[in-house]
Amino acid sequence: MRVLLVEDNELIAHGIKAGLRAHQFTVDSVASAAMAEAALATLNCDVLILDLGLPDEDGMKLLPRLRAKGIVLPILVLTARDSVKDKVMALQRGADDYLLKPFDLDELVARLHALQRRVAGRCVDLIEDGPLKLNPATGNVSLNELPIALSRREMALLAALMQAKDRILSAEQLKDRLYDFSEEIESNALNVHIYHLRRKLGGEIIETIRGMGYRYGGVKQ
Known part of the structure; x- marks a missing residue:
């Protein structure tokens, strides 16, 4: 947030x-x-x-x-x-x-x-999609009931994509969720966070929409 x-x-x-x-x-x-x-x-x-x-x-x-x-x-x-x-x-x-x-x-x-x-439009903090659960208030993430360790920015990125559901978010929109205006952002920083999320949660978790941005892709059951 x-x-x-x-x-x-x-x-x-x-x-x-x-x-x-x-x-x-x-x-x-x-x-x-x-x-x-x-x-x-x-x-x-x-x-x-x-x-x-x-x-x-x-x-x-x-x-x-x-x-x-x-x-x-x-x-x-x-x-x-x-x-x-x-x-x-x-x-x-x-x-x-x-x-x-x-x-x-x-x-x-x-x-x-x-x-x-x-x-x-949620009544609880928990964001769920099948076996993937994310609680922004506690910082807990689990997949198939197993805890997944995410960094602060990985969690912010995942939360932004899950809350957007089927909407495509541009790279700039995602960076807005990860960095404040006092921070310098390396050119490949967003790609690094996306790489780590895919490695931890599966390659389908984030879809790359060429020329537009990224979209939450879900996880395989």
Whole structure:
């Protein structure tokens, strides 16, 4: 899951990024409302974490503007404002969830997974296709009931393809799921991850659609 964090406190942002990355998330971070809008115009994110007290604009004003632009990704407000009035206003203006600071990292992770489940139309974290099971929340992957060890990026790649089902994802779309914008990406990095997934799960797991991208191919029973 790729997360865009909008938080102007550098220390808090660093802690959140480190914590989420330890839980297999790809995280980009910006420090203002203007930077958030610019990032959303170019990044393919799954969830937005939004602090309300931003230096250039209150997050309460940013929320409805994002929705008016047609941005539909889930938004979790992460703030120290604890009044019921603020919670109601944020939800009415487009937020999908509201979490108070200080917060527990495990709760934040659980809420992010819940938002992703809702968007994907699932009621549980588990993604299944026959004998292949992947749980993004726990990081567990199994094939024919046997555990399969995947790296963080291999798991993110597999999850993106399984959730897309029959849709073809371009190389750029897949890279968006694996790397944040601060990372340098080697030219063959995606091919390396695909090679390792095919070696561990079977050559048919990922189909290459020439000139278009890649598609989940399933596993042989």
